[in-house]
Amino acid sequence: MSLLTAMRQGGRGYWLSAPALALYIGLLILPLGLTLLLSFNVFDYEVGVKSDSYTLANYGAVLTDGYFYEIFLRTFWISALVTLLCVVIGVPEAYILSRMGTPWRSVFLILILTPLLISVVVRAFGWSLLLGADGLVNQALQAMGGRPVKLLYTPFAVIIALVHVMLPFMIIPVWTSLQKLDPTAEQAALSLCASQAKVMRLIVLPQVMPGVLSGSLIVFGLAASSFAIPGLLGGRRLKMVATVIYDQYLSELNWPMGATLAVALLLVNLLVMLSWNRMIEGRYKKSLGE
Numbered sequence: 001m002s003l004l005t006a007m008r009q010g011g012r013g014y015w016l017s018a019p020a021l022a023l024y025i026g027l028l029i030l031p032l033g034l035t036l037l038l039s040f041n042v043f044d045y046e047v048g049v050k051s052d053s054y055t056l057a058n059y060g061a062v063l064t065d066g067y068f069y070e071i072f073l074r075t076f077w078i079s080a081l082v083t084l085l086c087v088v089i090g091v092p093e094a095y096i097l098s099r100m101g102t103p104w105r106s107v108f109l110i111l112i113l114t115p116l117l118i119s120v121v122v123r124a125f126g127w128s129l130l131l132g133a134d135g136l137v138n139q140a141l142q143a144m145g146g147r148p149v150k151l152l153y154t155p156f157a158v159i160i161a162l163v164h165v166m167l168p169f170m171i172i173p174v175w176t177s178l179q180k181l182d183p184t185a186e187q188a189a190l191s192l193c194a195s196q197a198k199v200m201r202l203i204v205l206p207q208v209m210p211g212v213l214s215g216s217l218i219v220f221g222l223a224a225s226s227f228a229i230p231g232l233l234g235g236r237r238l239k240m241v242a243t244v245i246y247d248q249y250l251s252e253l254n255w256p257m258g259a260t261l262a263v264a265l266l267l268v269n270l271l272v273m274l275s276w277n278r279m280i281e282g283r284y285k286k287s288l289g290e
Helices: 002-038 057-064 066-098 102-117 120-131 136-143 155-179 183-191 196-224 228-233 241-251 255-287
Strands: 041-044 048-054
Touching: 002 255, 041 255, 057 255, 066 102, 066 155, 066 196, 066 241, 066 255, 102 155, 120 136, 120 155, 120 228, 155 196, 155 228, 183 196, 196 255, 228 241, 241 255
Parallel strands: none
Antiparallel strands: 041 048
């Protein structure tokens, strides 16, 4: 009787998860499948998409065309640099946040999370006002006797705006990991005459590595697929993969090539993130002596 009851409860669990599963299939699996199918279709500039014809030429073009190679290379070095800057800025900020008292911690958490409530497009326009030819940065340089510098439509503008947008996604996971850290372990190490730098390197950093890993994966994935900031702050010349996909879909009307680029971006992104995950997890286990 107990086995039958367990089977009924298990079946009930499957039925309860059915709506979420249907939503997952309808909003993720099905669109990805259709995008993958579209990437194999033939495109003709006179006829359009030939849904009954299939080819590998789109993937061949992505793999052999130097233009696409340059776009992917630019996308991933910018994403890697944004991730590195978020780690350098976010980890110390999360550590300071974890050491704050109750009132100030709540205030700074609100300050960190509030930008997430503002549209990325609005923030991108804000950065364009700051970094433009007549923006506040160049006005300040001219007031100090300097010359205006071209900041807008450069990699610098895209990187600084992406860091501003992605920083909360690094701070929160690291701060969550620090909440699990036992303060007495640090105090014990300091009482044994260990330096603060040694405590950070041998006790704190190994414990926060899961948070750093989670944050870096989120930041890298979002930065590599970002569209609004590269589109608004990078201009027409500084292309990233997402902006090229947009051009292929809406300017060239070459949907199969746009789908091919989207699939390629997804696959390369997954490859980089899985490799990074494996490397960091290996170092984390090694630091813990596992």
